[in-house]
Amino acid sequence: MSRTDPPVARHFRQILMWPLRLMPLRSGDQVQRHPQALAAITDGNPWREQRDEFTGSPADFHERHYREFVTFLPHVQRFLYGQGRSSATQPGYGESPIRVFRRNDVAAVRLGCEDGSTLDLAVQHIDLYFFYDVDVVILAMEVHADDLPLARVQELLFRFGRAFPAKWSHGDTDGRAAQCMRTVQWVGHDGAVLAESDYGDRERYLRHAWEHRASCIGRHWAYLLQPMVLHHSEAVGDIRYRQLEYHRLPKMTFLSFDDPFALSREDFVRLGQATQPDDGHPLPYSEQVLDEFERTACYDRFWVPARRSDNASTRVICTGPSMVMVGKHGLAGYSDPQNGLLAEFRHQYFLIGLIAHFHRASLLMLMDRLVVAVSLLDADDVDSRRRFKRGIRQTMEIFLRFNHRYWFGEVSKQSMAKDLFDLWTRNLGNEALYNELRAEVLDMDNYLEADDSRRQNETLLRLTVVTIFGLVGTIVTGFLGMNIFDGPPATLAGKIGAVLVVTVPTLLLAFYTLKKSSALSEFFDAVSDDTLTRRQKFKSFLRIWRGRPTGRRRNDLRARKP
Known part of the structure; x- marks a missing residue:
């Protein structure tokens, strides 16, 4: 598609979320205490526990935090924030089951783009989210930039945020990885490069897959997660993780344009599905596919192109792995970082996405535990059968506690928050995954x-x-x-x-x-x-x-x- 004046994203903000499974620290323990293990590491550990506004000074608790809090229903509030003390002597519900660790040494991400240029994205936060009694951690990275052409935004959505390359370009002398950024560098506050991607080292990825029958991750991601180490590797470390699903990291993207109505139907499809940037050729999809995309992934409650009104210029696309919010730049209700949708995107809607991806990651982790338990079973070995039964019963108990403590069918009564959670959950397939896991657990229980x-x-x-x-x-x-x-x-x-x-x-x-x-x-x-x-x-x-x-x-x- 050719344009005389292509749209420019006046503000680009993206939050990458990477769910990972944590391996047990001690075999046989019901509750693995990974946050305590991370906090106990002092040498070369950049992660520090982050306290929220509820545990700090009352002067740090502002109206924005209050609006975020009241967005959620009481049972979700207890999950996200815990419950404090109703008086000086009476204990409340307890602390939140979520513990957050943050590293502050990375100031920017320097990306090598397809056309040979470089682009720096400022880093807002890099956090690790741990959840009590569930062996899952979620890496959350928030980056932002201003005045990016639409084609550059499409390239970032398509190429940035890949744990490892899926293939390499044939015929290239430099052996570049296909569909990835040319380079990804973490840059410190002093401008020094802390770590760089190695997507071009094809032999490393091939050998790792051959040796461990598991995918390797990029060196820059491995650096970011230290002192945690990849489970299927020779790296030394007590806290080990393994991947749960696709190599493309889930992401949330906020975009503000001078005229969001200038974006075409194909532009929204490319943004929502994070496909390849516009190369001047139309998408190879049929009308039925485009109609299905708009019906299942687009949230158009505040999007009326025919009216071309500022109060109906916001469109949200949620395919499950990707969520994109598009609106008008300079509009207070949209771009205000304290009171507009930008603030809600970074806080309320981020937490909604975190819950949805946490649900999926937890279900995948429990299914992975069942698969591992069955694969290690030797029916002729009495000790193996005993370990199998113990592992299955522990998994069943964890699923029961997860079901009552973390599984939410509804998180909010506010219309947009409620609808987005339903959209996220449906497109991630969480309900079907939950029913499948529940059936497997019941089958295992009946067998035992x-x-x-x-x-x-x-x-x-x-x-x-x-x-x-x-x-x-x-x-x-x-x-x-x-x-x-x-x-x-x-x-x-x-x-x-x-x-x-x-x-x-x-x-x-x-x-x-x-x-x-x-x-x-x-x-x-x-x-x-x-x-x-x-x-x-x-x-x-x-x-x-x-x-x-x-x-x-x-x-x-x-x-x-x-």
Whole structure:
């Protein structure tokens, strides 16, 4: 598409969110305390715990924080902020289950663009969000810039925020990674480059995938997450993480234009789906695809192009992994960083997106735990079966606590916040993922209950057989009495010997009976079965000492019934 005067984003702001699974610190512990482990690292640790406005001075709590707080329903408020003290002596609900760590050493992101130019994005925040009792961490990075052409914005949405390259361009002498920025550099406050991407090192990514059967991540991302380290790597570190899904990081983007109505239908599709920048050719999508995109991903409550009014110039697109907000630059209700939609984008809507992506990451983490537990199961190994049962039951307990503590069907009654959460949840597929995980957990629970019932029945069966044979000895000794042998008083050694003479054969008989309990129980079934002949019952008795499989003996017994 050619333009004489292409639109320019007067303000560009983007928040990248990267959910990761945290590996257990100590095997067997129900609750893994990763935030405490991170805070305990002092050498080379740039992360410091961030306190919110509710735990600081009352002078730091402003109206913006209050508006953010009242956006959410009470159960979500307790999740996000906890509950303080209603008086000086009465404790409240408790602290929030979220702990936030922030690093302040990165001042900017320097990007090498496709045309060979460089672009610096200022870094607002880089945070890590930990959640109590859920082994998930979310990296959140907020960057911003001004006066970016629409084509540059499209390039950033398409190329920036990739954990690793999916492929490399063939025929390029420099071996550049396809669909990625040429370079990504973290720049410190003094202008020094702290870390740089290595997307062009194809051999490193190929070897890592071959060796670990897992994807490697870019060196600049690995640097940013230190002292946490990638689980499938040789790096040394107690806090280890692994990827949960796609290599393109979820993102939220805020754009303000002088005239948002100048954007075409295809422009919104490119922005919402984070596709390749406009190269002058139309999108290869059919009208049905475009209609479906507008129906399922576009929130047009405040978007009326026909009216071309400032109060109807805001459009929100949410495909799930990507959320884009487009509106008019300079409009107080949209661009004001304290009272406009820009402030709500950075706070209320960021938290809504955080909850939606946290839900998805938690469900994926629990499903991953189930898959790992099943893959490590050796049905012939007693210890493996025991570990499998323990792991499955722990996962079920975590899912139960997650369900009651974190799973929200509704977060707000405010129209836009409520609709965006519903849109986010639906397009991320959280409801379907939740139902699938719940069904798998119920299947596992039914299996464990059935297996426990089977083992209890087998134990009761053996005990019943032993009791029947023990009943014979009980009747005999009870009838004859304790003074079976009539003679002169025995010595102490003689009494002990008599006890051993009785005890040892009794124990041997008991263990032998226990060993043959399954075959004896089948013999008892045959004796009590009136449909069998005496010959068949006698064969069943002889079968006790034959080393044939139990299942085969039962099938033969059923087959002989008339």
